[in-house]
Amino acid sequence: MLLVHGLWTRARTLALWVEVPRRRPGGARAGDLAQLAAAAPAAPHLAGALTRPRGPLGVLLPCTAAGRPAASGARPREDWRLLPVDLEVVQLHGRQAVDVLAEVAGPAAAVAGDGLRWLAHVAAGARTAVDAGHVVPDLAVHDGELLAGWVPLPDRRVQRWRTALAEVCPPVLRAQAGAAPPTAAALVDDVCAVVTDVLAAQRTAHVAAGPLPAAPAVRQWLLALRTGEPVRAPGSAQALVRRVREWQRSGQDSGCDVLLRVVEPGAWQQDGAEETWRLQLRLRPLDEPSLVLDLAQARAEGGRSAGDEDPLLLLLSGAARAGAAHPPLRRLLTGPGADAASAAGVELGVEELLDLVERGGPRLAAAGIALQLPRRWTRKAVSLSLEASAAQPGAVTDPQLRKDDLVDFRWQAALGGTPLSEAELLDLAAAKSSLVRFRGEWVQVDLEDLRRSARFLRTRGSGSAPVRDVLALVGAGRDLPAPVTSVDARGVLGDVLSGRAAERLPELADPPGLRAVLRPYQRRGLTWLATMSRLGLGAVLADDMGLGKTLQLLALLVHEHAQDEQARDGDARDGDARVPGGGPTLLVCPMSVVGNWQAEAARFAPGLRVHVQHGPARPRGADLAAVAAGHDLVVTTYGLLVRDAADLARVPWRRVALDEAQHVKNAATRAARAVRALPAQHRVALTGTPVENRLEDLRAVLDATNPGLLGSAAHFRDTFAVPIEKLGQQGPARRLAVVTRPFVLRRVKTDPAVAGDLPEKIEMTVRANLTPEQAGLYRAVVDELVRRLADPEVEGVSRKGLVLAALTRLKQVCNHPAHYLGDASGVLHRGRHRSGKLELLDDIVTSARAEGEKVLCFTQFAEFGHMLAPHLAERTGEPVPFLHGGVPRRQRDAMVAEFSEADGHGVLLLSLRAGGTGLNLTAANHVVHVDRWWNPAVEDQATDRAYRIGQQRRVQVRKLVSAGTVEERVDALVQRKRDLAGAVVGSGEGWITELDGDALRELLSLGADAVGD
Template identity: 70%
Template structure:
């Protein structure tokens, strides 16, 4: 075993040596280098160098004075003796590069010593701080060399906890260096080692990324500018006054969480001007003579924001005035904060260095000009980097980035036929595509106008919207050439499913009548229920009767159906009921293909529940073949065979005239390339049904294969599906392909689970309660401001025909009000803290803390649902700090593997006690009965959606009482909508079931009453 040792010296050097069996520790030999993994190039290069120094250390030694081996059995006869080791020494960038390289796995027969492994861990932590922008400039004494300007990890509480934990794990060998100045000085302390190494790593990495940082040209603060400049050059700072500035810097660092200011970059829009001029609608997409959009003069301002009042934005002079007046930031130097914040912003997003270099004084006053390209780069690329670096970026409130989407409407070629149950999948329908920017429909002429403006940022109906001119042009051409026409239903849906030639994502497919009910995915609930069919010797449960109705409707329309009820909910009975329902019309035989293990069960179930059906089991050596089989089939209602016999007798089966092919345990055909899947496709029929309790077992291809067996071509080929759905959804976590897949598949899949109390009668008691929280004064001020802004804009709407639609204004305002009720930081999006000086900024969050603390003290687990992924990311770290344990957050961006791991870990007795879930990603399909507390932190305003989420814990397998708490803010729209839902649940299901859409239909007075802030809203 070859062991590579490392030690961080007092001279900020990385000392390396190797230990091999039966020889003294020291320089590496060629055989040692050959044993090292090739990924460790920097280490191999370093150890291949001649010995560069001697390191005096104190090591455990054997009685003969030889350093003890670090591997093998521990010995009791060792004593600490002075040893001089021949070592390779690395400094600065070479040392940092090597330590970061060693985070790669070692090969067999090689390991890092405990000391070197600790140094690697510390270096990796420092790199993470740099990657997150979690670093600050420092000014530290450097002995005879004066003072050194360098970057260090931000000294906040999180870093403090990490320092303490890592220092406690520091191996003793790292304190083995003997001091040249005698034993009186003692060994280095673990925290000193950690801070020293972190400082070097951060300084090297930040210097590499900020090579062009220059002092900002401000009217005063020469010392501060020299300090910032030295961060780039590395030159020591000598002379008077540096000790005082060093103390100010340390005080500024320590005050980061409690008082003072943070830096805000604010984007100011141009003076108001018209939307894209109407005459541009006559422009052409080709040629260079299209009219240009007016010049847009955007400005970037640097502002300061008091940490104790994050809603207040100050100029440099205003901050100085407040500081002189003895405000909460007294003692803070606004100029110092502005300089270092601007430098940190430039380090996070390099283009800002050029924009702000030499113009910080202008940016601190009126601002500096931005081109459209600079602005979009700042928003799209710089925004996430600045957020990670702790620098807030504020955009105009009516800035938006709206997706260009499409919806499809279908109607019958023959008036009234769309409502006729006899319309079938091959009948031609009239279809029409409609484009939209966000929620606003756009015409071909408007798309042409926006594209002709040749700008990626346009004024559209009162908002600044980021657009792709090329996408707009493609969409206009698509509407012009293929915007409407005639096609069969499956052809239309296949266009949506494959996405072929579509210039944007599809959000909805609409029709009227029976077909509209089917396309909505809610046919089982909307269609009038069929009675129990004659000849069926069973009483169907309500959900089974709805399943029969859905299957019969799909059969009349000629659309393939996937009945995906949970195991044990009666898929067999529902299919037998369908055959009994159709028997009087003599539609023809049904071929039922199933695994061999359930052939007998099908025959027995048919005899028991539908004895009038003429059943033939096609199995055994004496089974009829050829013409005999064809004649027999014509006299039967149901023919049962196996997947194995389907392959062997495919010619005979394909020759028969089948009304329906039904596939039980349809996951048997999830691999479309197998012989049995090919045999299924070879057998023709007028209708197809698949029965499965697991429509997606391991991957989305399972679902495609099953649907391809029932509706061939709906989702395209396996390769097309993999490129357009499987990879984007399963591997990349993209939301749009998942939404489009659900849009296309939901008409053809009926899925019920045992969590429905009407399905299973053994569920435990569930207690639901609405818990109310008061707003903080900060929340109340933001809430009033948002309501006043909406009221004012609604009053101005009639005089601003180019403004937002009334519906859009109201929906946007509702989202803002929900965010305010959650937390000011959620609404502001400014990276301000969840708490301020240890106190809550949100009454709802304080209430959540009480619920979680109480539940965890009893050893019980909690599920917390929110509809906002960004709020979940705020809650996670806070709840983890509250409980002292990790808090997983399951949202749409989590991969399936990560999702499964979270669920499995949460189910363990010693797993996390709290799990956060976004309502969309975690509201269905999960079994989380380890929890018996469910908290809806914010409301979806759709009872069915909330119930689905609650049923992650309230389901079969739950053995405890489930407590469900729905949090609402007192005196706000949340409380009043909750009253509507609670007052009459059946009305709420019909009126409020689609979310908040009903609110947009209220007149202005009723709306103002619904949204107003009540007198009892604010707590102490």
């Protein structure tokens, strides 16, 4: 691959040369340059520069024993020497150099060497300073001439940045042959000075406008900033340069900063004068920030306030920076006749004022210039509050309130949280400017919002409506003129709307038929889910991973099943032959956890009738409807939901539940559309990460449970996503919390109400389904073993060897097809998982990392670990080290130390033999056994790397097994005989070799529930 190298010369030019493999540096040919241009098509300045005429430049480079320059990036050798090499380079000046460095910082980074990328980083920092207005005039001697220019403001941030860059300066940048090389810090300063001057020159032509100081030297200096000509200063040039340096430092050390002050009408005029806004340019002493001075006052204060510098220079520099940050200020501050530094300042129209506040304020803040508004100036938004009361006696307080019950409601408008009377709202809506007087304050408002609110309250401000419609209006907000900031209601409705229903509602008892004792927070979750179901409101159960979302949903189904049985018995006693309403729940989940749901339902809710809808023989059409009607829970996958969308949409579901609901975070996918098309009385989403990457994830999940609740994607983006994510606004964030709180129940492991209920260690066996590819390989291994064991000559040690080898191969198949085949094929195929277990592992790891928690992943196969490490690194976006037996002790210790740091690696992959003992890894509170050793003692030792003295958090241990395979069956045996583990399975899987043919075939055969879609 061709590489472009760069060096900053003593002549303040950028020298470029191309390194071609197996050729001397600078020896690029026309075809090489064409290849380079094709590699960086978005870098026309770089491509064009490399075709310019080249000239010689002497550079000291590491050379081999034969005297040839070594390839960049090669490992140094003892026989290398540093020798001068004459390179053919292209030298770029000024704007040409700046344009190339800008491309190297972006599209051309892939073809740039370390030195050139470092120079581009320096240039990018200088560009940032110019964009923010953080620049000051400079004066320096170069080649005997006194040159004016612009440099970054020498404040503490710049100094820290300069020091950090100097520490990582590549040696090649100081390798120009000849005189002593420049220091790295001097190199940073020189590159910054050139780049800043080029970029700032075109933006600062106005600095010589307006009054200039009488001192000839200073006048010549300011004029040279505009013309670019050398300064013809009388007297000692060095003395003037020294004064400029002192002046630059004064802005940081003991002088003043610049302030733009807006003065409201009536605050400065004489009686009878016309009321106008004024903008004043002021100085504020850093050692006394409450003191604000105009030019005359600053001069009168003298050295104490201005750091022994002429305040006019400080004001001129500040005006230039302000104008660069917000161009409309150039006319106001530095235009002909402008004198913003005077006592009165300059007039400011209302539109100019609003533009300054809305657009200029953030720009000025970024440039380090304060904008001071009148003390009583505020910006307030219009909002709405809702009051709801019973339309019929007891309707709102009735714990059996349902979605179709009527409530009386009344809307009220508020400005900045202050309720508005009808007269005030009408007066404000009739204003001609968005800057209005409200209760003694200047308030900036959105007139259109005020007018829409007035129309809304006049036509729809009060009335009666079903609970369902009121809640939908609060949530979506599409038909509301302003956001809802408060809701006042009583009883169940008030509890739900407040988002505290789980805390306030009377708790349900553990339902009969549930084979588990619910923890207090899980019982509150059951109560909340049952209430949301009764109201017909979609619910998002967003508890942290490991808090029992599965158990809470199963408890809801058992609770409803018991209620249905009671109602059926009551109807039978009353002679009513009707079956009470209800129907099956459709659970949609990733293929990797279908087996887990089936096993958990059998364990905790054995009275539920469960049907797993997958596989080629699954019922379709009318058969599916009949099967669903005979079951309480139907489990399917997101993939089959899309394929069987029409069949599933014909079933009248009581509920649609989405496990790992982040799978529908993209509302435009076929799976998300299929979910919304399903008819259901109630919808539930289960997810530990309601917001994975962006707020749109939350909107999409809520849209799957409450279609239309938060409006369209575009409406949500404009109302919430952009203001919160891009602009960091707190108001929209608070409003979004008000809107979503009723529909989302979120508990985290650190909540005091949860932490006391958690065990010290949570262990769970998590089942993953095989993919069809895995199933085919699994059957082939079993068939081959059965065929070979049928040979009567295979017995004794030979038989044991065959069985153990087959077990190893089956474990490899369950891990991943590429692990078994050893063919270096990809982990994914066309973006899809080839292994159900790996898909499950991805979900566990990404969920834990989204919560900022660390994970240990154990595997007994080193080759599988080498496959997992790069995949998990790509998945998480961070390095994933692999600690195995081949890692040297020093590197092993470094891995452990890095992982133990708070900001260290978030995932550590370990082989069970190398990482299972002797390590303290309490930084992790998630442990995943990707494949099983089938020896509880060995696995417990590995788990104890995280679960040991020093661990402050609850540890969650997940043991992954493939459903319907030998892994699941052996796991069941281990669990039943755990107390006898040493005697029964203490030698790993050796006991399996002693089974007779029929028992072995039963143990190894593939179950009907093993394969997912």
